[in-house]
Amino acid sequence: MSRAWGLLLALGACGEAARGEAGPALDLSPDACAGCHAEAADSWRTSMHARAWDDPVFRREYEGRPHEACRDCHAPVTSAPGRATGIDCAACHVRGGEVLAGEVSAAGLRAHPMRAAPELRAPEFCGQCHQFAFIADGVHAPDEALQNTLIEYYASSADARGLSCVSCHMPAGSHAFPGIHDPRQLARALKVDVAARRVAGGIDVAVTLEGADIGHSFPTGDVFRRAVLRVSTPNGVSAELEMQRWLARTADEEGEASHVRTVDDTRVPPPGQGVLRETLHLQDAEATEVVWEVVLHRLPPARAAAAGLGPEVVTRFVAGGQARWVVHAEPR
Amino acid sequence: MRSMAVILGCVLAAGACTGKTETKAAPQAEQVEPAQPAPALVTSPSPVVVTPPSPAVVAPPVVVAEPTPVVPVVPEPVPVPVPVPVPVDDETFSALVDRLTAGLTDVEEPDRAGFAAAERKDFVEAQRMFAFAARQEGEAWAHPYNVACAAALNGDETTSRVALREAVRRDRTAVAAEAYDDEDLSVMVAKEWFAPLVGDRPPAGPVIAPAGDWPRGKTRAIGKPELELLKAKLTEVHRAKARIRGSLAHETLAGVPVGFVVYEVTLFDACVGKGADPKAAKRECRAELRGDEEQGEASQLQCTDQYLVRVSSFAPLEVGTSEKITKGCTLKVQKVAVHDYDGDGEDEVLIDAIGTTSTPEYRTAGEDAYVRLFRVMRLDGTTQLSIDVDWQVSMGTSGVAQRFAVRDELGKGRLDLIVSYRSFSTQDEPEVAWALWPTPPEEGTLGSDEIGEVYTEVWPYDAAKDEWVKPPEEDEKAEKGEEKAGE
Numbered sequence: 001m002s003r004a005w006g007l008l009l010a011l012g013a014c015g016e017a018a019r020g021e022a023g024p025a026l027d028l029s030p031d032a033c034a035g036c037h038a039e040a041a042d043s044w045r046t047s048m049h050a051r052a053w054d055d056p057v058f059r060r061e062y063e064g065r066p067h068e069a070c071r072d073c074h075a076p077v078t079s080a081p082g083r084a085t086g087i088d089c090a091a092c093h094v095r096g097g098e099v100l101a102g103e104v105s106a107a108g109l110r111a112h113p114m115r116a117a118p119e120l121r122a123p124e125f126c127g128q129c130h131q132f133a134f135i136a137d138g139v140h141a142p143d144e145a146l147q148n149t150l151i152e153y154y155a156s157s158a159d160a161r162g163l164s165c166v167s168c169h170m171p172a173g174s175h176a177f178p179g180i181h182d183p184r185q186l187a188r189a190l191k192v193d194v195a196a197r198r199v200a201g202g203i204d205v206a207v208t209l210e211g212a213d214i215g216h217s218f219p220t221g222d223v224f225r226r227a228v229l230r231v232s233t234p235n236g237v238s239a240e241l242e243m244q245r246w247l248a249r250t251a252d253e254e255g256e257a258s259h260v261r262t263v264d265d266t267r268v269p270p271p272g273q274g275v276l277r278e279t280l281h282l283q284d285a286e287a288t289e290v291v292w293e294v295v296l297h298r299l300p301p302a303r304a305a306a307a308g309l310g311p312e313v314v315t316r317f318v319a320g321g322q323a324r325w326v327v328h329a330e331p332r
Numbered sequence: 333m334r335s336m337a338v339i340l341g342c343v344l345a346a347g348a349c350t351g352k353t354e355t356k357a358a359p360q361a362e363q364v365e366p367a368q369p370a371p372a373l374v375t376s377p378s379p380v381v382v383t384p385p386s387p388a389v390v391a392p393p394v395v396v397a398e399p400t401p402v403v404p405v406v407p408e409p410v411p412v413p414v415p416v417p418v419p420v421d422d423e424t425f426s427a428l429v430d431r432l433t434a435g436l437t438d439v440e441e442p443d444r445a446g447f448a449a450a451e452r453k454d455f456v457e458a459q460r461m462f463a464f465a466a467r468q469e470g471e472a473w474a475h476p477y478n479v480a481c482a483a484a485l486n487g488d489e490t491t492s493r494v495a496l497r498e499a500v501r502r503d504r505t506a507v508a509a510e511a512y513d514d515e516d517l518s519v520m521v522a523k524e525w526f527a528p529l530v531g532d533r534p535p536a537g538p539v540i541a542p543a544g545d546w547p548r549g550k551t552r553a554i555g556k557p558e559l560e561l562l563k564a565k566l567t568e569v570h571r572a573k574a575r576i577r578g579s580l581a582h583e584t585l586a587g588v589p590v591g592f593v594v595y596e597v598t599l600f601d602a603c604v605g606k607g608a609d610p611k612a613a614k615r616e617c618r619a620e621l622r623g624d625e626e627q628g629e630a631s632q633l634q635c636t637d638q639y640l641v642r643v644s645s646f647a648p649l650e651v652g653t654s655e656k657i658t659k660g661c662t663l664k665v666q667k668v669a670v671h672d673y674d675g676d677g678e679d680e681v682l683i684d685a686i687g688t689t690s691t692p693e694y695r696t697a698g699e700d701a702y703v704r705l706f707r708v709m710r711l712d713g714t715t716q717l718s719i720d721v722d723w724q725v726s727m728g729t730s731g732v733a734q735r736f737a738v739r740d741e742l743g744k745g746r747l748d749l750i751v752s753y754r755s756f757s758t759q760d761e762p763e764v765a766w767a768l769w770p771t772p773p774e775e776g777t778l779g780s781d782e783i784g785e786v787y788t789e790v791w792p793y794d795a796a797k798d799e800w801v802k803p804p805e806e807d808e809k810a811e812k813g814e815e816k817a818g819e
Contacts, residue, residue, distance in 0.1 A: 136501050139634070246618045248600035248633035249662075251573035255563055256469060258575050258598050260634050264614050302625035 157272030158215030233287035293320030571605030578665030591643030660687025
C-alpha cells in the first residue's frame with residue numbers, strides 16, 4: 001500500500017488478504033464464500049465494491065495512467081486483472097489465512113480458520129481505501145488528500161454521536177454498501193432549502209444545504225466528484241452552484257516550491273461543520289415558479305462525455321423540488 | 333555530484349549548492365557539450381520558431397523545409413529489452429535521512445560541507461551533510477541526488493538507490509538529465525535497475541558549444557541571502573510568491589556583477605494577489621482559470637507564468653523588468669550558464685529550459701507536452717538568439733525534427749549556427765517524445781520508411797549585427813536575382 005495514512009496499516013492492508021502468506025490455502029473467490037454466506041454474497045454482488053475493478057469511470061482513469069497503487073484498492077485480492085473481483089469478500093475478511101468476522105462461530109471454525117475482528121467495524125478499516133494522499137508525483141502537495149473521507153468523518157458530528165461508516169453504509173449488516181448509487185441513501189444525505197425572492201430584473205434564489213444523514217462532506221470520495229444544484233424557471237433561465245474541491249497550483253509556504261493542492265472547497269460540509277449558503281440570480285422578470293434539483297457527477301460532465309461516458313454512468317439524481325417564495329410577486 | 337552547469341541550474345530548484353559553485357565552478361564549466369560533428373535526429377511535430385536576434389534586425393521565422401527526396405532509412409535491428417524490476421528497498425528516504433543525520437542538530441550550509449567532504453573523499457560525511465540539507469529543504473531534488481552520488485562513491489548501492497528514487501520522485505526530468513553523465517554515479521548507471529528507476533535520458537535538445545574554453549568574466553551562484561532578497565522583490569512585483577527556477581551571477585570584465593534569473597509564479601497565486609478580497613478573489617480566479625469545460629479548454633489552475641529577469645545590481649538590489657517567457661504549464665530549467673558562445677570576445681548567457689504541461693484529468697499528474705526554450709542573451713540583457721521547439725508527439729503525428737549546433741562550418745573563424753531538419757511520422761503512440769528526440773528511430777515508434785533525409789542550413793555569424801543570420805531560402809534568392817536582373 002502506498003497510502004499516506006500510516007496509522008491504518010496496523011490493521012493489515014487489503015492486498016495482504018488473498019496472498020495469505022501465513023495460513024493454509026483458502027478458496028478466496030466470492031463464489032466459494034457464497035456457498036455458506038449466500039445472502040451476504042448476493043447483496044455484495046449489487047454493490048460498487050463488486051464493481052470496483054470494472055467500473056467504467058475507474059477503468060477510464062486507470063487505463064489512461066495505470067498505477068500499481070490503484071490496484072491496492074480496486075483489485076486487492078487477485079493480481080491478474082482478468083480475474084479481479086473488486087473489493088470482494090477476502091479483501092476485507094481474510095488476513096494471513098484466517099477469516100475475520102465480527103464473531104467467531106463453531107460452524108465457522110469448522111469451515112475455515114477464523115478469528116474475531118472488531119476492527120472490521122472501525123472507520124479506520126474503511127479508511128484504508130477511502131482516505132489517502134495523491135500518488136507522489138512531484139506535482140501534487142505531498143500531504144494533499146486525493147480522498148479525504150475519514151478526516152471528514154472525524155470532523156463530523158456523526159463521530160461524536162457514535163455513528164461510524166457501517167451505521168449508514170452497512171444497514172442491518174447489508175453487504176450492498178449503499179452510497180451514491182443508492183437513490184434512497186442520496187435522498188437522505190442533504191437538507192436543502194431553496195427560497196426565491198423577486199428583485200429588480202429577476203429573481204434571487206437563496207440556497208442552503210446542510211448535511212443530514214451523512215457522516216462526511218457532500219460529495220466525498222474522489223476529487224473529481226462534483227455536485228451541482230441547479231435552479232431554473234419555466235422560461236429556461238437557470239443558474240448553478242457547484243459543490244466540489246478546487247485544486248490549483250500554489251506556492252508552498254516557504255516559496256521554494258509550488259504544488260497542486262485544494263485552494264477552495266465548496267462542498268456541503270460534514271454535519272456539525274456548518275452549512276453551505278449561496279444566492280443565485282435568475283434573470284427572469286416573468287417567472288412565478290422556480291424549480292431546483294441537485295445532481296452528483298462522478299466526473300465533470302464534459303470530461304465524461306469526452307471519454308464516452310454518458311450521464312447514466314456518471315450522473316446521479318440527489319434531490320429536487322420547487323423553491324418556496326419569500327415574497328411572492330405577481331408577474332408584471 | 334552535479335557538474336557546474338547543473339549546479340547553476342539547481343540553485344534555483346534547490347536553493348543550494350553554493351559551496352560547489354564557488355569552489356569548482358570554472359573548471360567544470362568546461363564540460364558544456366561539444367559541438368555535434370553531424371546533425372542528429374530530433375523530433376518536433378510543429379515548426380520550430382527561431383525568434384530573431386534583438387535588438388536590431390528581425391529575421392523571419394524558420395520555414396520548415398520538406399526534405400526531398402525522401403530516402404528510406406532502415407533502422408538497425410533493435411533487441412527487445414527485457415524489463416528489469418527495480419529492487420524494492422526496505423528503507424524509505426525519510427528513514428535514511430534520519431539514520432544518516434542521527435545526532436546532527438545544526439549544520440551551517442550543509443551542502444557546502446557536503447561538497448567539501450566529497451572533495452577530501454570522505455563520502456560518509458558527504459552523505460550525512462547532503463542528508464541534512466535534504467532534511468532542511470524538503471522538496472529540492474538536488475539533495476537526495478547528492479546523497480545518491482556520495483553513497484555511490486562510497487560503494488553503497490542500496491543507499492544510493494534509495495536516495496536516487498527520492499530524487500526521481502521529486503523531479504524525474506532533472507535527475508534523468510544529469511544522472512546518466514554524472515561520473516559520480518557511473519557505477520550505478522551500469523546497474524540493471526538504474527534505467528528503469530531513472531527513466532529515459534531526456535532529449536539532448538539544441539547544442540551550442542562555447543567558442544572558448546572559459547567564460548571571460550567570473551561566474552558564481554547567487555548567494556542565498558541575495559536570492560531571498562530577490563524573491564521578496566519579485567513577490568512584491570507580482571503580489572504572489574515567486575519561485576526561482578534558475579539563476580546565476582556574472583562579473584563582467586569591467587567588474588560589474590549582473591544576474592540572470594528564471595522564475596515562475598503560479599497563475600492562481602498571481603490572480604488572487606490582484607484581488608482586494610481574498611475570498612472573492614479565490615472564487616473569481618478559479619472561475620477564470622478553470623477553462624470552458626464544454627469547449628474542451630484545458631484548465632490553467634495548475635499552471636504558472638514563467639519569467640526571465642536581469643539583475644543589474646546586487647548591492648543595492650536593482651532588478652529590471654521581468655520578461656514573460658511562459659512556454660508551457662510549468663517550467664524546468666535545464667541550464668543557465670555563461671560562455672562566449674559566438675566567439676566575439678564577450679560573454680553571453682545561455683538559458684535552456686523545458687516548458688511542461690501536466691495532465692490534470694488524471695489523478696496522478698503526468699507531464700506530456702514539452703516546449704524547449706533555448707536562448708542566448710548578451711550581458712546587457714538583450715537577446716541574441718531565441719529558439720522555441722515544440723516537441724509534443726502523439727499517435728499518428730508527423731512533423732519535422734530539428735537540431736541545432738554551433739561550429740565554424742564556413743571556416744571564417746567564427747561559429748556558425750547549424751540548423752538541421754528531418755521529417756518523420758509516428759505510427760504508434762510514443763510514451764513521451766523523449767524516445768524520438770536524440771535517438772535513432774525505435775521499432776514500433778517511427779515507421780522506418782517515414783524518416784526523411786537530413787536537410788541542413790548554416791546560419792553565418794554576422795559580426796556587425798552580432799547575430800546569426802538565417803540564409804535566404806532558394807526561392808528568395810531567385811526572387812532577389814530576378815529583381816537584380818530587372819534593375
